[in-house]
Structure formats: structure tokens, C-alpha cells
Amino acid sequence: MVKNYYSPSYEITPFTMAVLADFGKTEEYTTCVLETQEEFFVEPSPTKLVDFACKSFGASLKGRQEGTRDICNITHKAPIAIDPSSGMYFFPTISPINTKCSWIAHTHIDQLKMTDNHCTEILFKNGKSVTIDVSYGSMLNQIQRTAQFRYLLDNRIKYLRRQGADMVAEPYA
Template sequence: MIDHFHSPSYEVTPLTMAVVPQQDENGNTSTCVLEEQEEFFIHFSPSKIIDHACKFFGSSLRGRQDGTRGICGITHKAPISIDPTSGMYFFPTTSPNNPKCSWIAHSHINQVNQGPGRQTEIIFKNHKSILLDVSFGSMLNQVQRTAQYRYLLDNRIKYLQRHNVDVAAEPFA
């Protein structure tokens, strides 16, 4: 049974582009979820929403982070696959424990630009953009690490799919 008081009712989908923290005038953190066609607010932190999404697909944020470490050795600000079959690869902009941490969907990024000061602008494929308080170099590094992780995990999945086809095609002796 899902506990709706302690978990968001929103589900991250392949249409989710970013999960970004927002602070209200009282300093309470909620989250702005950016999707291809809409955006809305949820009263949970971005990392809590990502953890909930991982649980929906049978794991947890910690489990996905451990998986990333096992595949490519990334331990800090690790990109994760919420669901590799749907292409849902996300990366955190800072430590996921930081309340200012945003999560960005790798497949929706069109361009990453140097913003004013130490900010970075992300332009998505649907031409929406966001400005984040993360350095340009750090953001580029996260995009590249996610691409590498995605490549390695996709190759493992393809290998297993090919191998299973071969096994299934063998007649029983």
C-alpha cells in the first residue's frame, strides 16, 4: 500500500524534463516539476520525488546510486536510471542530500549554456529553458558522466537481450 502522506502522488515519466526545488516566502521547500507540456508544484523535495520514482520501478534512489557505482564507478553526484527501458536517465545538479539539488532528465537536454555569474542555462528540446545555480563546468561534467553511464548500461541491456534470444532459440536436448 502506498502511503500518500509520506510519498508524492506524482509519477516521474518519460515526459519529465526536470525536478527543481522552489522555496516559498516562509522558506519551505517544494518542487517544480517541468514536463514537456506543463509544470506543477509538489510539496516534496526533488530527491524524495526521484526516490519515489525509483521505488515505482522496483528500486530506490540509494539502490540506483549503488548500481551506477557498480557499473562505472561514479560515487559522487551519481547519475541514475529510474527506468532504463523507458530511457529515464536523470542526474543531480549537486549532492542529492542538498535541498537545492535539482534532477535533470538527460534525454530532454538540447543545449547547456554559460549563464550569468556561476549559473548555467539548460535549454530543453521543446525550447523551454531553466537557469540553475550550478557552474557551467560542473553541469557539463554531469551531462558527460550521464552520457557515459547511459552508454554502458544500455550496452549491458542490449547484450543480455541478444544473449537471451540466443538461449531461447536453442532447442531443448
């Protein structure tokens, strides 16, 4: 259900599918948030919302980007894990310093479609879709890079948990 309303504040959750840069009806810059059950507009830019979300889980957006670089050497348009334990992995559509940058939740994507106007339609698992003014190749690359990052980070977390379990099982071995 689409709800065209403005919310004074918003926090990204596991139900957030996309945080889109959008120009509202008043031609003021606003952000459109797509969730699994609703859509609405908020004041902060998409990148600011992502930074707020990262901070609510103990790190800044910049820190998350540096972590991505350290784990898989992605330096530009880096995907991030807002909260890996709840599957909140997002990637930017263009450079996050650009005001037209949107953020897409990797978990919610079902498929991509190339459009006639060199844009990309993102089809989400719940049947909703959105068209982004980014090439199909660029979007496909972002999805693949996010999948690589998720795989490497998830393996690192599993390894550390196993190491912790071994240390608890044999603390003086």
C-alpha cells in the same frame, strides 16, 4: 504553458524534464516540476520524488546509485536510470543529500549556456529553459557522465537480451 498550482502527489514520467528545488511564494520549501507541457509545484523534495519513482520501478534511489557505481564507477552525484526502457535517466545538480539538489532528465536536454553570474542555463528540446545555480563545467560533467552511464547500461541490456535470445534459440546446445 506555466501553471502555478500545487499538486498533492506527483509521479515522474518520460515527460518530466526537471525536478527542481525551489522556494515557493510562502517561503516554504517546495519542488517545481517541469514537464514538456506544464510546470507546477509539489510537496515532496526532488530527491524524495526521484526515490519514489525508482521504487515504482522496483528499486530505491540508493539501489540505483549503487548500480551506477557498479557499472561505471561513478560514486558522487551519480546519474541514475529510473527506467532505462523508457529513457528515464536523471542526474543530480549537486549532492542528493543537499536540500537544494535538483534532478534533470538527460533525454530532454538540448544544450547548455554559461551565464554571467556563474550559473548554467539549460535549454530543453521543447524550447523551455531553466537557470541552475551550478557552474557550467559541473553541469557539462554531469551530462557527460550520464551519457557514459547510459551507453554502458544500454549495451549491457542489449548484450543480456542477445544472450537470452541465444538461449531460447538453442536451449540444449
